[in-house]
Amino acid sequence: MAFLSSRKSMGRAYWSICEPRRIDGKPRNIPIEYLGTAESLLKRLRGENNFTINPIRTVIRLCCSMWRLN
Secondary structure (H helix, E strand, C coil), X not given: CCEEEEXXXXXXXXXXXXXXXXXXXXXXXXEEEEEEXXXXXXXXXXXXXXXXXXXXXXXXXXXXXXXXXX
């Protein structure tokens, strides 16, 4: 099951959608999609700065990532 994960770099939190997988018998969180900072994600969701979210592309990327990891 996918979940949101944040990582801090240079004092800022960067978000990504991750999925837990076992690699060489050890659990690892594999990033599926990088979302960026909370501010940039809000701008994309509101349609500012000419960013658009393509839901079909996101679903295809999620499916391809899951297929590659299996």
